[in-house]
Amino acid sequence: MEVTQCINFLLTRAQHSVLSYFRSRLDEYDVTPVQYGILSCLWCKDGQTATEIAQRICLDGSTITGILDRMENKGLLERQSDPNDRRAIRVVLSDKGRQLEKPLGEVVKASNQRVLDIFTKEEQELFVESLKRVADNISKW
Known part of the structure; x- marks a missing residue:
């Protein structure tokens, strides 16, 4: 099989293009796409543990620790002891x-739409559903 026809190659190439686009849009706010994901988790439910956040956005524990360190250094978040469980850090x-919730939400919404604009409305829905199906089902094999 020609490598350019391989699903892995095509998904990687598409992901790289989309990631680069999102990075360029988020640069103005000094936030990376993965940092946006963490912020988004906290906007939905503040005070989660690092493990809860990592599970939500599919990161491993060692990866999220470094990202949280960088975000804390930027002043985006802080870690606090859980008053109900001294072993837990929130x-x-x-x-x-x-304060970044509204501006970053608008940037990401516009960026998502820009990526999807190449498709009709029906194709957009099918594309998003197809990506979800691939992501949800590959791990079952």
Whole structure:
């Protein structure tokens, strides 16, 4: 099989293009796409553990620790001891992190739409559903 026809190659190439586009759009806010994912988790439910966030956005524990360190250094969040369980550390948004919800939400919404604009409305729905099906079912094999 020609490598350019391989599903893995095509998905990787598409993911690289989309990631580069999102990176360029988020640069203005000094936030990476994965940092946006973490912020988004915290906007939905502040005070989660690093493990909860990692599971939600499909990261391993060692990866998220470094990302959280960088985000804390940028003043986007902080880690706090859980008052109900001294062993647990909760990740909470800073004021700066909270203030980014609206502008970053608008950037990501516009970026998603820009990526999907090459498709008709029906194709957009099918494309998104197809990606979800691939992501949800490959791990079952």
